[in-house]
Amino acid sequence: MMIFQHSWGQQRGKNEDENGRIASSKASPEERSKATGCHSDGRRETTAVSGRFTEVVQSPQVHVLSADCCVSEYESTSSHMDMLKVNSLQDIETLPLTSWNIRQPAKEDDSREEALASGGLDLILMPGLGFDRARNRLGRGKGFYDNYLEHCKKHPKGKPYTIALAFKEQLCEKVPVDNHDVPIDEVLYEDEK
Incomplete structure (x- = not known):
């Protein structure tokens, strides 16, 4: 698994592997903690998942973390989306x-x-059709997640950490973006080896 990371590995060079990808081992413990939701002090995390990422919350790790989980609820006639709590995998x-x-x-x-x-979100697993090295995301064009992240910035807890899970085929040289597009914090993708 390889990662495009945000600020702690953003500069090209010493933190990149031979293919220009940034490895997760360069993150500080605090940053890894925020990204994964694992805290030694027992705090619970709230994670939002969408679409194919639902399978991620069906892993044993989520049960071990005791993370609250939310799923997206969007309105197809607008760009409005909410993240609503769910009670269990079932x-x-x-x-x-x-x-x-x-x-x-x-x-x-x-x-x-x-x-x-009810307290905000700590992490959002972001869907996308494509991603680039600047951590830009190509969505489906309605701005659901960009609008939601802007809304989160106004919440006392602030913008949640964002991670996208991608196949290597989804990595692009450059994703077209507008001023309202919000870059994600990390893109995790499969190793090409």
């Missing part, structure tokens, strides 16, 4: 599928708490 599996084959709570389900109303 809860996620019962959510209806959208036209994009993403599990999210039904519009009629008003029993779920929005993450920003």
Whole structure:
């Protein structure tokens, strides 16, 4: 697994491997802690997942971390999105599928708490069609995540740490961006070896 990292490895050179990728071992313990949600003092983390990343929260590590989990709920007619808490893996599996084959709570389900109303988020696993070395993300063009991250910046907890999981085929020379696009903190992708 290789990583494009944010500020602690942003400068090209000493932290990069032979292919120009930045290895995760250069992160400080505090930065690794924030990125992974693992804290020695027992604090719980709240993680947001979307789309194919739902499979990530079905791993034993999430249960060990006791992380709260949220899933996206978007409105297809606008660029509005919320992150709503889910109770368990079984809860996620019962959510209806959208036209994009993403599990999210039904519009009629008003029993779920929005993450920003209850303390904010620590980490968002970001979806994307493509990513570049500047940590830009190519989404589907509606700005759901960019708008949500801007909204998070106004929350007392601030913008959550963002990580994208990618296949090497999703890595691009340059992703087209606009002023409203928010770069992600890290892109994790499979090793080419």
